[in-house]
Amino acid sequence: MVLRPVDSAGHERTGRWIPYPHFLLGLVKTAEIPEVSEPTETETSTVTDTEAAAVVPRQRSKYRVWQQSMDEQRRATARYLQKMVRSLRGRPTALLSHSQNSRLHWPWLQDGRIERDLIKTGHAQPVGLDPDLRLIRVRTAAGRETPQWWGNAAPGEVNGLPQGLWVQDEDAVRSSGRIFYSTTPKAGTFRDSAVEADKIAPRPLRQGPNKGKPTIDTHIPAWKPGLVEIAVLGCHPDAGDSPESLALAVHQLRQAPDYLDALALPLPLHLASLAQHYVLPTVAEGEREGEAEESSQRSRPLSTWRAAPRGSE
Structure with missing residues (x-):
């Protein structure tokens, strides 16, 4: 799978196609949250001049800095769609x-x-x-x-x-x-799953060398x-x-x-x-404990900040 890379405005950065893995690695850089200065209450009470404030250590921004309302998200989506559709003109898509x-x-x-x-x-x-x-x-x-x-089967047969x-x-x-x-x-993982499988009561086998003998499907994953x-x-x-x-x-x-x-x-x-x-x-590993304490004091919108699941691919 190859993709033509585009920037945040929907315009092509290059005229060539790139492999899908390279595209994913590029997304990681695009999605990095920049660090911002967020001095603590103690620091703000002691720092008085601009030179001292400049040395305040930079910290990773909290999720609330990036929170957007639904209207803002929809406007951002509309801007992206408009630019993306314009960039596709002249190419069958x-x-x-x-x-x-x-x-x-x-x-x-x-x-x-x-x-x-x-x-x-x-x-x-x-x-x-x-x-x-x-x-x-x-x-x-x-x-x-x-x-x-x-699928409707013939009379006397099983729906498929x-x-x-x-x-x-x-x-x-x-x-x-x-x-x-x-x-x-x-799917291949459900190869042994029968259409008329029953996990509660026995049923007769309809084909194979044991045709007519009773069986039960409690140990077989069901295909849905x-x-x-x-x-x-x-x-x-x-x-x-x-x-x-x-x-x-x-x-x-x-x-x-x-x-x-x-x-x-x-x-x-x-x-x-x-x-x-x-x-x-x-969320960085070192930040999980602090966020757990923070979440116990106030609710946090999961739709705007959620740790990416590992191994879900």
Whole structure:
């Protein structure tokens, strides 16, 4: 995986592509919190002149220095989107967005606000997409936002969990031709998990040399697949774009060649979710005890300061 690096304003720093690991290392430098002078109460009471104040040791800034309101975060997101979209002009691009992750800071992605083949990146009214831009929103089963699903079997058989790209029935009341659903094969770690597995009561085996004999699945991990919704919010049908083809491309990105099993998200969104661990502010080992005492005296917003989990990749 290679990426074209951009700066904080959304502009390219170089004209070349860089490997994904190099991109992650660059994020670490970008996310460093600068040290600021925060003299203690004792220091402020004893220091009187500017020369003495200049020698106050610099300390790492506390999380409250970087806390932002939701309005400020949304404005920052809007500025980034506007600059990023401008930087993509002239290059065929599909902009993928994870619904549960993005809509809090980009409210226009919500179902009640989006408009077909338009984009809104700030306070201005929605505008048409640039000729080379497509907008696709991905929604996962997190928060039960997509329904449970199964494949209908023939009479007398067991309902299954088929894989593929699915489209709403043409007779559906709210069918728009832009909503698709992605399902993937069972992961290798759940190879022995049966569709009709039961951890409470025995069930008869349906195949194999022990067909018909009772078994129970208390020791076998259950496979619980999620239904991924792919919404092609913006494209150019008049220029030959096919929403189904775009959705199929996103579906295929869940089955990346470098991974044995299918991903919960398309590969670009999967890599982006891993990259956030390199930009989340972390707490130095020596600061944990002091912060524990501080947190016992007053609450601390976890959304603005959280130690990055280790080994989550």
